[in-house]
Amino acid sequence: MIWATLLMALREIRRNTMRSMLTTLGIVIGVGSVIAMVTLGRGATAKITNEIANMGTNLLIVMPGAERRGPASTTAPPLKIEDAKAIEREVSSVDKVAPTASRSALVVYGNKNWNTSVTGSTNEFFAVRRFAIELGQSFSDAQLLGGQPVCVLGATVRKELFGQGDPLGAAIRVGAVSCSVIGVMAPKGQSTFGQDQDDFLVMPLAAFQRRIAGNYDVGMLFVSAISDGMTTKAKQQIEALMRERRRIALGQVPDFRVQDMKEISDTLGTVTGALTALLGGIAAVSLLVGGIGIMNIMLVSVTERTREIGVRLAIGARGAEVLLQFLVEAVTLSTLGGMLGIAFGLTISFVATRMMHMPFRVLPDIIVIAFAFSATVGVAFGFLPARKASKLNPIDALRHE
Amino acid sequence: MTAAARPEVAPLIELRGVWKSYGRGDAEVHALAGASLRIDDGEFVAVMGASGSGKSTCLNVLGCLDQPTRGQYLFRGVDVGKLTLDQLALLRRNYLGFVFQGFNLLARTTAVENVELPLIYRRVGHAERRRRAMKALEEVGLASRATHTPAELSGGQQQRVAIARAIVTDPQMLLADEPTGNLDSARKVEIMRLLVDLNRRRGITIVMVTHEPDMAEYATRMVHFRDGSVESDEAVGP
16 A cells, blocks of 8 residues: 555656645755755855964954044154064063065066065064965075075966976066075965965165165064963063053053954854854755745645545545645655755855855755755645645545635 | 345335425424335436425435435435435445536546546446446447547537536436436437437436426426426336
């Protein structure tokens, strides 16, 4: 009986192609969108978290200008190389300090030129900002002290000027200065906000100050705390030291600021949390819409199906036999739809995460929840009307309007 | 249905003072009001009456599609009122065939599959099912349309498919509710000839509800209903 009923249910599914397809489609969309949304949300979160870790959660940035909205004040006196040395020497929770100064310049090699950012700094820069040297080497002490015109290229600059060629030893022109390439940094790719993190080059701070900037100002200090947990302490200590060095009394608004990557990462964490919640909300709505779709298709066909049940009862089917057939139909369609939905959702999110350079994380719990919900709706609305109809007198089922 | 073993003893059908009422109190309506009727094997009974006279309700009760409110319905001496829903289903499955005014074929289902349906519930194997369904279709002259769906068939053809579905199980009794109601006169005659043939040749007892005296002429007995009970009962025909 089970086997015959199963065959009959499958025949009914094939026979009512349109109804079967629409029911299945409802479940596919419900399940698929939930999985796609939540997987994307999780991917975005993972990407941002990765990037922050990549940037360094123990990173602090010291820059001139009061802490307020808008651009940094231009009236605040610039930082000096001595500030960097003092912080490194006097603040116990600080590991390394990289003083930097930057400006944009045109770099030329042969017939190729590229507008990029030129940063003057020390070897600490590579450590604090976590740029690995992929090719060649970092600066020697002589190059740093003597302010020799040498540079280490970001991956983008190397690609623009040299393509696949070997850049080591080549002489490029940076602004008005001829400069020889001694190294290339490993690429980091785009940041969360779409910035190319590899579009710059580094030269010794002394060379930059003397040959390009024409002054001894330092724009920013990149500071690494000795550990991730020490950033808050490091921030307090640096602020205290800098107040002293710049002669700002307690209670007075400082003309510099210290940014803590941990704060930034916490903020981003809140943002991505909100993003995931939002996507989850959208997904829940799509699940609901998909569920209503399934429900509608099932309810629209109730009249026709009730008559069908009447016919089957009249020609001698027992209530249980009719019910079993309808149950098998509903379960088959819901399961089929659910599996297609999972495949659909995973495919969409896989393609989307690849396109957006995000990690692809499969979330089994969401898959199970989406599948269970849709299947329940499908089975409930396929089965319950049939159950009601099978309890009627056959003549009432036949006359159902 | 142990009683089926001694058909010479119990009549096929016996209604004893059957009532079917709807509603309650002052609003109570009696579709059947103490109807009594006996039908023997091999009869072709035409049930006539104005609309609301209870003739259709009587047929539904006979077909176990509906239960009487009061009174007794004996099928081969068995009190149908004491059977469970499942037992009623088995009774319909093994002894009865139905032809409805509105055909009631399954949509998007071919003629032969429609005819096979009762056999599925009788656990007949696939090959045997197909063979018997084709034979029934041949009997109603529609073997050539076996793979057509109801939508591709005329009303007369659909009704013949419905008759094939009703007789494919070799029922003891065929119940027809206005089987010609939706057809033009030429088709009506066609269907009636088919029913007469099934009655005479195969000995299937037929109970047919109709409001058309012309159609009733084909029967061997005419029962008139009025206000829920039998008003007249006479033999007709050749």
